[in-house]
Amino acid sequence: MKNNKSIAVKARQKKITPIKTEKMKSKGSKKVLKQKLSKSPSKVTTTPIVTVQKKIKYMTPSKVVTETLVTACLNALEKLTTLSNKKNTIFGDETQIFMEIRCIKILKSKGNVRFTLPNSTMASSGEVCLITPDLKKGKKVDHDPTVDHWEEILRKAGVTAVKTVLPMRQLRIEYDQYELKRRLLTQHDFIMVDTRVLNHVSHVLGKMFFKKHNMLIPVKINEKKDIKKNIDVGLRTVMLRLSEGQTSTILVGNTAMQQSLINENILAIVRQLKEKFPGGENNIRSLSIKLPLSLSIPLYLTLRPSGSVKTIKIKKTKPKNYKDYEDELTTHIGCTVRVAPDGTVHLKRKLNQSDASDIEDQESSENEDGEDKKDQE
Secondary structure: OHHHHHHHHHHHHHOOOOOOOHHHHHHHHHHHHHHHHHHOOOOOOOOOOOOOOOOOOOOOHHHHOOHHHHHHHHHHHHHHHHHOOOOOOOOOOOOEEEEEEEEOOOOOOOEEEEEEOOOOOOOOOOOEEEEEOOOOOOOOOOOHHHHHHHHHHHHHHOOOOEEEEEEHHHHHHHOOOHHHHHHHHHHOOEEEEEHHHHHHHHHHHOHHHHOOOOOOEEEOOOOOOOHHHHHHHHHOEEEEEEOOOOEEEEEEEEOOOOHHHHHHHHHHHHHHHHHHOOOOHHHEEEEEEEOOOOOOEEEEEOOOOHHHOOOOOOOOOOOOOOOOEEEEOOOOOOEEEEEOOOOOEEEEEOOOHHHHHHHHHHHHHHHHHHHHHHHHO
8 A cells, every 4th residue: 555655646746647547548538428418409491302393394396296297107108018018009099198196084975176288188089979958948849950950050260170969858868778878978089069058968867977087178158159169179178077085186198299288288287276276285185197098107105194284175067047936835934945956945934932832833733624524524
């Protein structure tokens, strides 16, 4: 004990620091760590990361489909048909070329949209039929004078495309069977109808004429105006038959036409889709061209979500003299009926509780009077 005290006294005199052991070092490091932890903040603040989604701009067909793209697709369609074993070679045979339009939101009703093209889609060997109204109406009236009348008018106007003139009475009498209607469909490649008898012709011929693209095309024929101009516009008119499905096809041309003419027709249809297609260009999912028995070559495709497109309703134009007639019904008390020109009938009931009770009292009194009369007899 004396030796230890003497060593500590000598170390103080000589100012010599004592040697630290391992236990002393570990205690000192723990104190340093405690001091560092005490200086660090008690709560750690984290800033939230906000992700900003960029708005995607979807291109419309009028901006994407160009002349160079259309020519490239037509060249690809030509190579596709030449590689196949089938006989229909593009730009050598007169086979029809279609544009396939696929929509985003499906239409809930049917309709027809009219497109006017810069070039006619009719084949060189095609025959044109013109259905006209009758000069005199009646069952026993002969239709030959009406045929001669319209043929003379077309001859004076210089119209050479129309081969046959078919009056409305002749259509009803001679084409009343299904086989005869089918023969009329196969004999003519292009059937134009005067707008005055268009509804009657569609009811007589039926729905099989709406499946072909060059059938029942409306034309305004007026004797006082330029008939040749109206018929030329009719030959360049194409109908888009809108069904309840997602895809619809429209005629663009035939393989015997020059490539530049087909190119002009395709670009003209793409320009008119913005105004005439239901829902506009935003409702178009894809555009492609194809032959009747070939694969489709895409022109345009978009990934636009269906939520960005509004609900679609086809606007149907009504004629000037379109009026609904409404009147009371004598067979149903307190009811009114409204009849439209197309034949649709709408029944309305306007009855209050007091009126209904009065009607029931009248009916019960009438029944009692009838029973009293029977008992007296």
